Amino acid sequence: MRSLFCxxxxxxxxxxxxxxxxxxxxxxxxxxxxPAQVNAKWQQECGSCHIAYxxxxxxxxxxRKIMAGLDQHFGxxxxxxxxxSKEITAFLVVNASNRWSAKTAPMRITESAWxxxxxxxxxxxxxxxxxxxxxxxxxxxxxxxxxxxxDFNEHRIKIPR
Amino acid sequence: MNKLLLTTLAFAxxxxxxxxxxxxxxxxxxxxxxENAGFKDFSAARGQALYSxxxxxxxxxxxxxxxxxxxxxxxxxxxxxxxxxxxxxAQRFTDAAKVEKWFGRNCKDVLNRACTxxxxxxxIAYMLSVK
Numbered sequence: 001m002r003s004l005f006c007x008x009x010x011x012x013x014x015x016x017x018x019x020x021x022x023x024x025x026x027x028x029x030x031x032x033x034x035p036a037q038v039n040a041k042w043q044q045e046c047g048s049c050h051i052a053y054x055x056x057x058x059x060x061x062x063x064r065k066i067m068a069g070l071d072q073h074f075g076x077x078x079x080x081x082x083x084x085s086k087e088i089t090a091f092l093v094v095n096a097s098n099r100w101s102a103k104t105a106p107m108r109i110t111e112s113a114w115x116x117x118x119x120x121x122x123x124x125x126x127x128x129x130x131x132x133x134x135x136x137x138x139x140x141x142x143x144x145x146x147x148x149x150x151d152f153n154e155h156r157i158k159i160p161r
Numbered sequence: 162m163n164k165l166l167l168t169t170l171a172f173a174x175x176x177x178x179x180x181x182x183x184x185x186x187x188x189x190x191x192x193x194x195x196e197n198a199g200f201k202d203f204s205a206a207r208g209q210a211l212y213s214x215x216x217x218x219x220x221x222x223x224x225x226x227x228x229x230x231x232x233x234x235x236x237x238x239x240x241x242x243x244x245x246x247x248x249x250x251a252q253r254f255t256d257a258a259k260v261e262k263w264f265g266r267n268c269k270d271v272l273n274r275a276c277t278x279x280x281x282x283x284x285i286a287y288m289l290s291v292k
Binding site: 049076080136 | 266
């Protein structure tokens with residue numbers, strides 16, 4: 001009886017705990033993911049080797065760290081001029097995730113709790129990521145056909161065979 | 162009449178030559194002369210050799226593909242990369258700042274050093290020669 005009471009108490013406290021941490025332990029992507037008006041330099045510069053990832057996919061601190069190390073960007077040199085870097089960083093920071101309450105700042109979108117939850121191995125087998133048409137989890141548009149427009153709606157998902 | 166014919170003929174010959182000139186490559190020509198007093202010219206063959214140079218498992222072709230007049234695919238992200246040769250993509254090698262930025266990044270990635278003006282000009286010569 002007493003344990004039942006404790007359980008009831010725990011459940012009733014649950015929403016409070018969730019509120020404090022936010023969804024996905026506070027590592028949640030922003031809403032909206034991307035402002036209606038985007039920065040042209042961001043689109044051009046960040047969209048050359050991969051799609052220009054929407055600013056709301058990561059918190060502001062992540063973008064600051066990423067933009068500070070572009071000369072060694074995941075093994076590639078993606079250096080910008082100081083002026084370009086300043087302008088793009090400002091756009092990313094202002095439009096970063098507005099639902100990220102955790103103190104974390106991952107360098108990769110794939111390291112965030114919301115990404116892992118949405119792409120768990122029960123729904124997407126490890127083999128799927130290795131298919132030639134997918135190649136890498138960085139290749140959002142392989143399955144999210146409208147990813148370049150920051151549209152990740154599940155109705156637009158088409159996983160290549 | 163004869164004079165008009167000659168003038169027309171001269172234009173017909175000169176125009177394609179003028180169209181083939183690339184202002185970005187010309188700026189590297191000036192730099193190459195500064196780099197090396199014995200500079201002669203750029204060479205498409207040397208540019209092609211540079212394009213296929215492989216170091217630490219990486220070459221230009223790793224992302225730009227074996228044929229520069231077709232789409233490439235980024236080696237890591239899988240993103241399509243538009244053709245590099247101006248014959249297939251007229252925007253290529255028209256914006257000096259953009260060209261210099263990408264030589265700056267990619268020479269360091271592939272060769273682990275900056276490219277010389279000679280190499281950049283050779284590279285463009287090769288790209289201009291791909292039809």
